[in-house]
Each structure stands twice: as structure tokens, then as C-alpha cells.
Amino acid sequence: MRRAVTRSVVRAGLLILCVTGLVAAAPRPAPPTRAEQAACRADYLRHCATVTPGGGRGVACLMKVKDKLSPDCRQALENRADDVSAMMRGAQ
Numbered sequence: 001m002r003r004a005v006t007r008s009v010v011r012a013g014l015l016i017l018c019v020t021g022l023v024a025a026a027p028r029p030a031p032p033t034r035a036e037q038a039a040c041r042a043d044y045l046r047h048c049a050t051v052t053p054g055g056g057r058g059v060a061c062l063m064k065v066k067d068k069l070s071p072d073c074r075q076a077l078e079n080r081a082d083d084v085s086a087m088m089r090g091a092q
Contacts, residue, residue: 038081044059 032040040062047059047068059077066074 029055030078032080039070039076043069043073 043062043065044058047065048058051057051061062069062073062077066077069077
């Protein structure tokens with residue numbers, strides 16, 4: 001009986017370690033530069049002011065209205081396409 005309980009506890013511990021290791025190893029996109037923030041500030045305030053920043057939610061909002069963004073903001077998002085894709089997957 002004790003052996004079965006010990007095995008269950010060990011298996012649960014290993015599972016938790018594996019899952020937390022995968023989460024910790026997930027790539028995190030670099031934060032936006034000041035220039036990128038400046039390029040999108042007005043667009044964010046105009047189209048996404050009600051969105052709580054963080055977790056990729058702001059970028060997700062900007063991507064939804066990409067056709068309405070200023071050329072500078074659109075270019076900033078395109079320049080960071082890989083990071084934007086990673087943030088979008090994380091925001092879902």
C-alpha cells in the first residue's frame with residue numbers, strides 16, 4: 001500500500017516538474033523598443049484603450065485592427081512578426 005502511494009506521489013511530482021519546465025522554457029518575446037511604442041501609442045489609444053496591457057493582449061488588439069493602423073505602427077508590427085506571432089499564441 002505504501003509503495004503504491006509513494007509511486008503516485010513520485011509520478012505526480014515528475015509530472016509537475018515536466019510541465020513547469022515546459023512553461024519556463026517557453027520563449028518570451030523581447031519587449032517593444034521605445035521607438036516601437038512611440039509608433040503605436042496613438043493607435044493603441046485610439047483602437048485598444050479598453051484593453052488591459054500585458055500578456056500580448058495589446059498586440060492582439062492592434063493586430064485585429066491592423067488595416068486601421070498608421071503606417072509606422074503597421075511597420076513596427078511587421079518588423080517584429082516573429083515576436084508578434086509568439087505573443088499572439090500566448091494571448092489566446
